[in-house]
Amino acid sequence: MAVITRGFGGRRRDDTDLPPGQYRTDDFPVLSAGPTPRIGLDKWELAVVTEIGERSTWSWTEFTALPADETTVDIHCVTHWSKFGTRWRGVSVDTLLADVETSAEYVVAHCYGGYTTNIPLEDLIDGQAWVAYEFDGEPLAPVHGGPARLLVPHLYFWKSAKWLRALELRLDDEPGFWETAGYHNYGDPWREQRYRAD
Amino acid sequence: MSTTNVGADDPSWVDGNALAGPLGELMGTDLTVAELTCANCRTTRPLAAMRVFDRAPGLVARCPGCEDVVMRLVRTTERALIDLRGSLVVSFPLPNA
């Protein structure tokens, strides 16, 4: 017999529009595999690197001068919480790749602090992903990935890498930090692809 | 709306001591007194003295000297995975030694 703790509800709420195994939260939990990196905006740089090593880079001023989108999306964390209606501002990955010549099929996101995650290129284009630098009308807080983070809302949130530094375009797939430690390589919340064998 | 209660300057890690439960359940022994040699800076410390980030998809232990990852522990539906690529050596005290 399992032990049920009387009167314990936890933080989650039930909801219908949720992917399987998720609970809704109104908080914005902070998850992190390491300390929060401190990156001065004068030192900050975002790079796109192609499979033959061609680099395009943006300083903070250049990056924030690019056309940006406002987007409101639901996010789903693999630790079972989902948050509805989060409001972001950021640059579409399509904009960053507009002048990039590539036959890559995969992308590795590299971050300040050393975190990595891998995503198929086709999941980052056609208006599906952003490099976000505002949340809820405010500059993105460092604990939530500021100055700028990747935002790929249709995949589990570990793919939305915080403290983004570079997008590396690759011909082959290179599993990232959690993908090499038992998590699913793709991570679709609607198919509940949490772990490698799911 | 409440976004976060964690101030950016309020460090959030705990000590490797906190791994005693999750690891003990798997291994049947207290691994937090084992010593790990960081593959990056080569200093050796007990696991209990590493920095553990426990609010994440898995438990991540980092070397307090250089901040590199020395151990990761992930619990999937059917398996538990301990990744030690960040450690060169893991040494255990022997009982009754």
Next chain:
Amino acid sequence: MARAAIPGGLTWRPATVAATRAETATARTLVLDVDGWTGHLPGQHVDIRLTAPDGYTAERSYSISSAPGPGRLEVTVQTVIDGEVSPYLVDVAGPGDQLEIRGPLGGWFVRRPADPRPALLIGGGSGVAPLVSMVRAATAPTRLLYSTRSPSDALFRADLAAAEAADDARVAVTHVYTRVAPPGWPTPPRRLDADALARVAWPHDADVVAFVCGPTAFVETVADLLVDIGHNPANIRTERFGPSRG
């Protein structure tokens, strides 16, 4: 989400709340009865697991604040605003309620009864919990430096006063208040600093062990201060509870 127990591993076992004791307006001690509990080493913690009727679970670690003994243990919990587990333990759980525990845990942040060295214990906020277990079981000279915001935030007031009053004078307790000091207190409220530490600590060349416990930021500061005043880093043991959210 029930998990099969791994043979030979440390497993979850049922615990029943036997009683609760208010420590302050926002913290309390829970007395837990556990079948087959054989005691612990002062400094150790347990993991507590709560399970909602629909199977949702949450786990957190809590230090054991009682003296070692069979069948029963105590944990002392400080409410974290908006927390998932601590408000339940402080405000809701009552006698007869069941939860699960795993432990006793940890062989590093422990004060072994056979250790004859004097112990310097430094606690911030609820970080005093494992240190109080050490105080209760003390056989060697023990000094506790306890930092809280104000007198009304201090846990274990009566227990600590009693330990200090014991005839053998083994235990000495010093309070430090960081925001509000009691009337007539010799020093204005301030953060724990090298001065305050040096006044309580033994000479740094003495063979002393130090145990530091509390919010991560507090432990970081105190551990550095101890090294600054000459303590051997090898004799400093720490237990960080996470962000202070204070």
